[in-house]
Amino acid sequence: MLKIKSAKVIVTSPGRNFVTLKIETADGVYGLGDATLNGRELSVASYLTDHVIPCLIGRDAHQIEDIWQYLYKGAYWRRGPVTMSAIAAVDMALWDIKGKVAGLPVYQLLGGACREGVMVYCHANGKTIEDTIEQAQSYVALGYKAVRLQSGIPGLKSTYGVAKGPKLAYEPADADLPTENVWSTEKYMRFVPNLFEAGRKALGDEVHLLHDAHHRLTPNEAARVGKDLEPYRLFWLEDAVPAENQAGFRLIREHTTTPLAVGEIFNSIWDCKQLIEEQLIDYIRATVLHAGGITHLRRIAALADLYHVRAGCHGATDLSPVTMAAALHFDLSIPNFGIQEYMHHTKETDDVFPHAYSYADGYLHPGDKPGLGVDIDEALAAKFPYKRAYLPVNRLEDGTMYSW
């Protein structure tokens, strides 16, 4: 029995908002979990403080599965991003504790490493095709094996996913209230094959190229984009359509062999059950954080493995280094790993969350510190108070509210 003595939530904003759960045991061992839900951060903080932490005190920190079931079934209100992020934070913290007590990195507890390192992809984005390719080339020079290409679109003033300036670390949730972008599917669809034609030509055949459509297409439009991009052999086309209607992917699948990835906003196995069982996607992008922790993501990966679907976890800067570490332990340990997204955090964020994971030549490794290998500098965290920030929204050219 390893009694949970106390737990608290730490909200900090070293460049962007992060919510961290710290669980402490009677033996003095503590674990960290990430509970950040971009744009709705304080909801999860309250869910944990007001409703979860009181249920945790006195429980056995070793009973990870039982506590997961207790929080999931015990809430009565199942699923949803707030609930599942809160459960994930507890789950991560308990795996962290178990690793520290065992003296082993978490990937060892998950069955050990299935590969030497975790292949990552990074983001190249620019206002023009030339800028995007230039940034991609600088990543390739750093050893990256895979790069996501996003570019500004001629005729549109600003585009989500494209940074305002050329910098390695960027965070799209940058305003007190949401930025409003104007979107045109027609302009995008005419333009995007040019980006990949130029990208393939400049970057060669070896590097993996990825693209994110940010849920802005219909299935028929996505089928067309997938077909148009086939000559450039993408690693994947991400979030082609919103996935509430899982059957919508059938139409895309019937028309293109461009690999499909989706799932960064999923919060449970039920969001992707049909997508996986009908083999409508190639990569599942659910995160440790928003999809219920390591415990639940392993369940999703196990289902996916039966259907040739591989994991390609979301890894944007709205996930703290705690989630990044948890994802790396998970990635290293599962048989059906594909690729891991990797965006650089700001230096302030890295300072608040000192971590053992490290990059070398296109791969990340979680390191061999016991537990997740991430700490939090609470004194430094206290210097960065919460700042309200939201992701941008899109309107069509006639003003109609659209998706991202």
Ligand code: EZ4
């Ligand atoms: O829009 O993390 O693949 N990466 C992405 C990110 C997401 C943000 C949302 O919070 O799509 O830029």
Ligand code: CO
């Ligand atoms: Co995405």
